[in-house]
Amino acid sequence: MHKFSVKPFLAATMLLAGMNAGFAQDYLVNSLKNNQSENSKDSFEFTEVINIENTPVKSQGSSGTCWSYSANSFIESEMIRMGKEPIEISQIYTARNAYIEKGKNYVRMHGAITLGDGGALHDVINMYRQYGALPQSEYTGLNYGTKSNRFAEMQTMAQGLLEAVVKNPNGQLTPNWIKAYTAVIDSYLGEVPETFKYKGKTYTPQTFAKEVVGVNADDYVEISSFKEHPYYTKFTLMVPDNWSLDQVYNVKMNELTDIIDNALKKGYTVAWAGDVSEKGFSWTNGVAYIPAKDYKEMNPQEKEAIFKGPQPEMEITEDLRQEAFDNYNTTDDHGMHIVGITKDQNGKEYYIIKNSWGATNDYQGYMYMTKNFVKYKTTAILLHKGGVPSSIAKKLDIK
Template sequence: MNYKHLILTAGLAVSSVCAFSQDNLVNSLKDNKTATRKEKFKFTEVINLENTSIKNQGSSGTCWSYSTNSFLESEMIKAGKKPVNLAELYTARCAYIEKGKNYVRMHGAVSLGDGGELHDVINMYRKYGAMPLEQYTGLNYGTTTNKFGELGAMMEGMLKATVQNPNGKLTPNWLTAYTSAIDSYLGQVPESFEYQGKKYTPQTFAQQVVGLNPDDYVEFSSFTDHPYYKKFTLLVPDNWSFDQVYNLQLDDVTNCIDNALKNGYTVAWATDVSEKSFSWVNGVAFVPETPYELMTSEDKKTMFDGPKPEMVITPEVREKAFDDYTTTDDHGMHIVGLAKDQNGKEYYIVKNSWGPSNDYKGYLYVTKAFVRYKTTAFLLNKKALPADILKKTGI
């Protein structure tokens, strides 16, 4: 996710998969917070699946890692295991190594940055295993929260210098130098570590403690210009690994999410959060019936003053938003439940990684229309899929 948002405020830090400027996002949040709106929405939980504590990704573009590791923690709970707080920056560190290799092999013709995709977490789990947060915090240079500006600039500078090939022939040393630079910021990965009195490597920890099968997880999106129920390459900048996802019809998106939640499975979710109708502070996201730019000043002021009518989201409306860059691949979060407002409209309960500083202590309520409109991808356990989707995709 090539995120547009970067914020660092007391108790809240948001970033690029998360590349608006810091000031732009702060101002955006202030625009939406004209007054406290929590009392205007009356939410009743329908499903609220167990999940681990709210985390804070700090000033880093690692929402993809936080959201999908949170998803894996809930998968442990679903499997009857005691969840582990997984080391999000161990996953990110491994992905940055692989992204660097890919960048050099492609002679620099792919995106850089610290963003990524939901499937990156599964791919790194499969190849590199996992670590508990207590053994790999990624805070290796005196900060108490992630702060990746210098690290990102260092990675970009080294990789660009490498592909310029100043020696006329690439040496193998660039990878050692690049890896060492990342490890100097995030910390070296130990060959083994102790967890609850036993010794593990990242691979044995993934196998014996986390105990999840990476082959159980599948990713989906919805586009009109690809065959339905077939795989296609997700063409967003941060899909640096060129992974493929299954293409669903639009109604299938919410049907799959609903089926998962009703059967006790959570969902990792990639989306656009740049809309004025997405308010982190108020903890609500919806699609207003009248586009923001056509609203009166009074409508803008009262946008979160209780439930509002929404635009009807069709495949054509959704596709147009992708094509004109209204929808971009901004952010990764974790869908953990379902709720209804005072009018009976359904909202997904969404866990974020920006700390607990909004009206709902780190969670949001997101309408189904917003999910239909703004989802770039979602990932879930194949056991959570409806039978007809399994049959149509051949999963």
């Protein structure tokens, strides 16, 4: 996920406008810092209902790799659920493999596929299935001398190489372009070890995934909701970062939150993808909701108080959700990890969300998102099929 939108402050994130996804990610975070109220935390009283164990908050740095951080955090929680010792999975190993596959697709599609850092939740599962996994200690992705991810130069180099390949200067492509492209990626992120030692035993990425991580890639499903497609069928999610053209299951809007609720109550966490550019989303204050009144119609006092305690919300319908997606007000700009449910002082439920922007906000890297926000702004969720209610799983033919 990373933003491709015509909204004024987010238009700058378009790669076609020449901005790298890493810089765009910084721009997005800095812009969201303006969506805040002073002393917001003092105005909310949250009481946890469910809080499923998860690994410490990370920072994706200056890169658009939220999809890898969120879905790998999800896999780490799956390890905990399965009774395994959690480890930090290398998010950048996953991203590195996705960049290789994305480059191949870009050339096959004559350049008509999105490049850059962005990706989808299913990329993590797909790359895990194909390439296995590495612990963070074996593959940090920091082969270019910085202490945190900073992908601008790498992505610019990689894009220039692939654009040259697509021009087909020899009149026929050779296999050498793949070697050259892979060499660019690996020179920045690091070469992949064929074998490595973990707790005294030697592994390959594939055997480490199978024997240590231990999750089955076939157990996970990706679900969305758009009324333009028949419900309880699969469709190709038409967002720019679905470069692999994967299909997702389609359910009714209210069933998105029904599925998340059921999963959390059964001990499953959920990876979430969606839009965070709304004025009702504040990273600094750690709250996301859909104000009942349009922000443009608010007076200065109302704007100032937008995050000062619980506020009334807009009624969300399937028509409203579809319209927001169709007119680019909902895009796939971010991925996070849903790990629980909490209630405010009025008894209203929010999802506990783990982010990958470091522990830098009011809630040390977590935030609270209303169910209305999820219904309105979700592009897809990823979860273990065991978390899907049996009645919905039957309609989707998930076994």
